[in-house]
Amino acid sequence: MKLALFDLDNTLLVGDSDFEWAQFLIEQRVLDREVYEARNVEFYEQYKAGTLDIHEFLDFQLKPLSRHPRSQLDAWHREFMEKRILPLIAPGALELINGHMLGGDLCVIITATNRFVTTPIARALGISNLIATEPEQKDGEFTGQVSGLPCFREGKIARLESWLDEHNLTWLSFLExxxxxxxxxxxPLLNRVTHPVAVDPDATLKGYAQKNAWPIISLR
Structure with missing residues (x-):
């Protein structure tokens, strides 16, 4: 058996679904533009620079989920998918995914973006296995808090290994x-797999990939 892991934002998507979700809510006047837009951009720049405080960001990103019923959030998300996400699917994303699936590989999207935002996106990409940051829920509604370890940096390894354990698998279950x-x-996770691949990488990752002779590809 072989394992194929895919980051989502700026990898399979030509954009960031976390950032786009907040911008969508601002455009819908659900969030106040004056209050939220500058912070949304600031957090996105911190993420790209590798300086993001994930807990501070999640407090910003998950709080709005707690202010609206799940039915309304789902309705907004359907519109969000149609208007903002489907046009952002990278041109080469489905071909890459399908290549692994045809080879019988276990395909998993693993992303720092929360499960509410990403579940319909994973479905649109044809991948049923999703490891994401988990927003806390109570009686089917979001509390505005995070549940468990965020799926970010080293947390991606921990969350992946926990997921593998739940499926009676380990790293040793996979030849590649x-x-x-x-x-x-x-x-951290790129250094853990047998085949790390930089996809349309940021400058830091591109330099690291070149230094370590990792493949660099574009899906755009």
Whole structure:
């Protein structure tokens, strides 16, 4: 058996679904532009620079989920998918995914973005296995808090290993493993697989990939 792991934002998507979700809510006037837009951009720049405080960001990103019923959030998300996400699917993403699936590989999207935002995106990409940051829920509604360890940096390894254990698997279950990512934040997991692949990488990851003779590809 072989394992194929895919980052989502700026890898399979030509953009960041976390950032786009907040911008969508601002455009819908659900969030106040004056209050939220500058912070949204600031957090996105911190992420790209590798300086993001994930807990501070999740407090910003998950709190709005707690202010609206799940039915309304789902309705907004359907519109979000149609208007903002489907046009961002990278041109080469489905071909890459399908290649691994045809080879019988176990395909998993692993992302720091929360499960509410990413579940419909994973479905649109044809991948049923999703490891994401978990927003806390109570009686089917979001509390605005995070549940468990965020799926970010080293947390991606911990969350992946926990997921593998739940499926009676370990790293040793796989002859080979791939991880496709654009981001310096994913260096811990990229260094863990047998085939790290930099996809349209940021400058730091590109330099690291070149130094270590990792493949560099574009899905755009």
């Amino acid at each position: 493993s791939w991880f496709y990512s654009d981001s310096l934040n994913d260096l």
